Amino acid sequence: MLGNMTLxxxxxxxxxxxxHRPWPRYVLxxxxxxxxxxxxTVCDWTLLGLWADGNEVNAALRDEENAAIAVVSxxxxxxxxxxxxxxxxxxxxxxxxxxxxxxxxxxxLADSRPWLDHGRWPLSTPLAIVxxxxxxxxxxxPFLPVEGESLHQIAVGPVHAGVIEPGHFRFTCAGETVxxxxxxxxxxxxxxxxxxxxxxxAEAARLAGRISGDSTVAYAIAFARAAEAAxxxxxPPRAHWMRALMAELERLANHILxxxxxxxxxxxxxxxxxxxxxxxxxxxxNALCFxxxxxxxxxxxxxxxxxxxxxxxxxxxGLVKELRKRTRRLGNLYDDMPSLQDRTVGTxxxxxxxxxRFGAGGVVGRAASQAGDARKVPGYPPYDDLDFEVPVxxxxxxxxxxxxxxxxxxxxxxxxxxxxxxxxxxxxxxxxPTRGGEGMALVEGFRGxxxxxxxxxxxGRVVRCHPRDPSWFQWPLLEAAIEGNIVADFPLCNKSFxxxxxxxxx
Amino acid sequence: MSLARLLxxxxxxxxxxxxxxLADPLGIxxxxxxxxxxxxxxxxxxxxxxxxxAGSCNGCELEIQAxxxxxxxxxxxxxxxxxxxxxxxxxxxxxxxxxxxxxxxLRTYVATPSPKWVVAMGDCAVDGGCFAGSYAVLGGVHHALxxxxxxxxxxxxxxxxxxxxLALLDVAAEGGPAAIR
Numbered sequence: 133m134l135g136n137m138t139l140x141x142x143x144x145x146x147x148x149x150x151x152h153r154p155w156p157r158y159v160l161x162x163x164x165x166x167x168x169x170x171x172x173t174v175c176d177w178t179l180l181g182l183w184a185d186g187n188e189v190n191a192a193l194r195d196e197e198n199a200a201i202a203v204v205s206x207x208x209x210x211x212x213x214x215x216x217x218x219x220x221x222x223x224x225x226x227x228x229x230x231x232x233x234x235x236x237x238x239x240x241l242a243d244s245r246p247w248l249d250h251g252r253w254p255l256s257t258p259l260a261i262v263x264x265x266x267x268x269x270x271x272x273x274p275f276l277p278v279e280g281e282s283l284h285q286i287a288v289g290p291v292h293a294g295v296i297e298p299g300h301f302r303f304t305c306a307g308e309t310v311x312x313x314x315x316x317x318x319x320x321x322x323x324x325x326x327x328x329x330x331x332x333x334a335e336a337a338r339l340a341g342r343i344s345g346d347s348t349v350a351y352a353i354a355f356a357r358a359a360e361a362a363x364x365x366x367x368p369p370r371a372h373w374m375r376a377l378m379a380e381l382e383r384l385a386n387h388i389l390x391x392x393x394x395x396x397x398x399x400x401x402x403x404x405x406x407x408x409x410x411x412x413x414x415x416x417x418n419a420l421c422f423x424x425x426x427x428x429x430x431x432x433x434x435x436x437x438x439x440x441x442x443x444x445x446x447x448x449x450g451l452v453k454e455l456r457k458r459t460r461r462l463g464n465l466y467d468d469m470p471s472l473q474d475r476t477v478g479t480x481x482x483x484x485x486x487x488x489r490f491g492a493g494g495v496v497g498r499a500a501s502q503a504g505d506a507r508k509v510p511g512y513p514p515y516d517d518l519d520f521e522v523p524v525x526x527x528x529x530x531x532x533x534x535x536x537x538x539x540x541x542x543x544x545x546x547x548x549x550x551x552x553x554x555x556x557x558x559x560x561x562x563x564x565p566t567r568g569g570e571g572m573a574l575v576e577g578f579r580g581x582x583x584x585x586x587x588x589x590x591x592g593r594v595v596r597c598h599p600r601d602p603s604w605f606q607w608p609l610l611e612a613a614i615e616g617n618i619v620a621d622f623p624l625c626n627k628s629f630x631x632x633x634x635x636x637x638x
Numbered sequence: 639m640s641l642a643r644l645l646x647x648x649x650x651x652x653x654x655x656x657x658x659x660l661a662d663p664l665g666i667x668x669x670x671x672x673x674x675x676x677x678x679x680x681x682x683x684x685x686x687x688x689x690x691x692a693g694s695c696n697g698c699e700l701e702i703q704a705x706x707x708x709x710x711x712x713x714x715x716x717x718x719x720x721x722x723x724x725x726x727x728x729x730x731x732x733x734x735x736x737x738x739x740x741x742x743x744l745r746t747y748v749a750t751p752s753p754k755w756v757v758a759m760g761d762c763a764v765d766g767g768c769f770a771g772s773y774a775v776l777g778g779v780h781h782a783l784x785x786x787x788x789x790x791x792x793x794x795x796x797x798x799x800x801x802x803x804l805a806l807l808d809v810a811a812e813g814g815p816a817a818i819r
Contacts, residue, residue, distance in 0.1 A: 250738045252737045252738055252740070252741075253737055253773055253774055254737075254773060255773060258773050258774075270741070290739065290742045291690055291723075291742050291746050293721035293722070294721070295689045295691075295699050295702050295703060295706070295719060296691070296699065297691050297694070297696055297699065298690075298691050298692075298739055298742065318738055319693070319736065319738045319739045319742070320691070320693040320694070320733065320736050320738070320739065321693075321736055321737075321738050321774050322693050322733075322734060322736055322769045322772055322774050322775050323769070323772035323773050323774035323775065324769075324772075326772065326773060326774075327769060327771070327772040335768075338768055339768050339769075342695040342697070342767075342768060342769075342792075343695065344695060344696060345694070345695035345696045345697025345698070345699075345700065345793065346696050346697070346700060348695075348697070389700075389703070402641070402644075402645075404707075405707065405708050408703070408704070408706075408707030408708060408709070409654045409707065409708055409709060411704070411707075412704060412707060412709045415704065419795075425701070425795060426697055426700065426793070428697070428792065461644070465640075465641060465644060468640060468641070469641070632696070633696070634693075634694065634695045634696050637736075637738075
């Protein structure tokens with residue numbers, strides 16, 4: 133039956149799995165999964181994640197009307213499952229990864245090419261219950277065919293000209309204009325999901341903090357919250373506030389550097405120099421107050437392992453004041469530079485409808501009218517207790533993504549001030565009981581919402597952990613945003629998206 | 639605020655670059671002087687570095703960017719990051735060497751003219767770090783290339799990175815690549 137109903141109404145007849153927190157998980161049979169695909173054609177339910185676990189595939193969905201979240205699972209018959217990519221195109225690369233890692237075949241997926249597996253590992257389907265035989269040799273990757281008069285291709289990467297992560301971009305151009313961009317990633321695949329299995333919570337938390345080093349705090353919070361959900365633990369209040377403090381400092385450091393780096397890609401190096409100085413002030417304050425410049429390993433399951441001292445509070449208050457003054461000044465400078473805006477306004481437009489279709493979050497989504505922010509919906513402490521707005525820009529171009537960052541910088545500065553002002557006392561950490569369970573978390577990193585799904589064994593070790601970076605739903609949109617722009621504007625588009633490579637290559 | 643006013647303000651304020659000499663023997667400015675002299679001796683005032691991310695989490699790259707910025711200002715010592723391995727004297731490799739990047743890393747090495755040095759930066763590049771043992775990584779740069787210097791840390795701080803490059807110059811001054819710790 134098709135009709136406009138809520139996600140929870142739709143799933144209410146299904147079989148719920150006990151011990152999945154904080155959102156329910158329902159097991160569907162193949163017929164139920166096919167029905168769900170039909171239902172997805174009429175309902176505004178966003179795909180939050182899609183991952184496999186042994187012989188099972190799981191999809192996390194969010195009902196956009198009432199913000200309800202649920203996970204649905206399908207046990208695969210004959211190692212096959214019906215593909216969601218037709219109704220949720222964001223699923224395509226996730227399904228290709230599931231095929232590469234688990235050997236489960238997404239039926240109906242048009243793209244039969246591998247994604248993470250380049251044919252170089254000493255084995256195939258590394259996460260399948262029965263691992264596959266070693267491959268015959270490196271895959272010759274067939275890029276999508278492009279036909280037309282006077283087209284030429286430009287191949288870039290995996291080693292890029294700058295100090296950035298590796299990936300391959302294949303441009304097809306007519307003169308200066310990009311007709312098609314195709315991305316090929318997977319170069320930084322480290323086998324994170326396989327490596328997580330069997331680890332203790334402490335070991336796995338360390339790994340989670342290194343899935344994408346620029347988002348180490350957000351990933352560590354996501355992992356900790358998933359572990360706390362799985363074991364039914366609640367971190368002490370002060371730990372929540374400390375986590376938010378570090379998360380906002382991380383957001384500030386990244387947004388400020390990105391702002392400078394985008395301007396630098398339009399040859400305005402002055403802005404990058406200024407922003408690098410500001411970023412350095414944040415990292416130096418991090419090292420002084422918390423003992424690590426990037427704040428790695430400071431968030432742990434059960435709480436945090438650092439506190440902010442009275443002197444630290446004074447340092448951070450001074451930092452916020454200075455950053456507010458100087459980022460506003462730099463924002464005004466940007467506003468005052470028509471020659472710079474000539475490059476950014478109207479460049480790399482991401483249409484709101486497409487952003488919505490892919491469930492894109494973060495700066496990329498919000499600069500194209502998508503108001504999603506995991507700090508608000510589903511929300512988690514202490515943000516429900518903090519006063520802040522989520523800015524949104526409708527234009528979807530490079531300029532909008534710059535202003536989005538500038539606005540979010542001001543919001544985060546306000547949050548840091550509130551947190552320092554109102555942080556409650558009490559313990560920083562609560563021990564995690566040794567027990568099994570399944571937990572999920574959604575945490576807002578500087579790129580957008582990070583999903584973390586975790587299953588623990590009875591002895592408290594990781595059985596399966598799936599981290600879903602926000603960039604999964606942003607990378608494909610970059611291919612769309614660059615279309616019809618000139619090659620020389622690609623760095624601007626790419627930097628203004630600033631998707632993670634390590635986070636999606638896993 | 640107009641660009642002219644901002645530039646004027648910066649001009650009056652003076653450089654943001656940390657200057658010394660600092661008490662710490664590994665202090666940036668002291669390091670810089672030593673680095674500068676040795677670079678001049680060996681390579682005529684210039685050392686060119688090509689960075690290769692061989693599966694890093696991006697943490698090391700952030701600190702390399704910091705070293706390139708005005709505060710640490712690597713270029714004042716005659717050291718510069720370049721876009722092509724063909725212009726490089728040094729390959730600075732980060733990450734545990736993901737198998738999917740191993741061929742690209744090797745090709746970058748082959749494209750670098752001799753004499754050349756390889757620096758493994760960060761715990762992952764040294765021995766695989768927390769990714770050691772995974773099916774998808776070689777577990778350290780030494781499994782792919784001859785390594786002349788390791789700079790441990792997760793990620794190494796900008797000071798450590800500068801101090802590591804000084805050690806590299808010691809090796810270079812002795813006349814050729816040699817593995818040191």
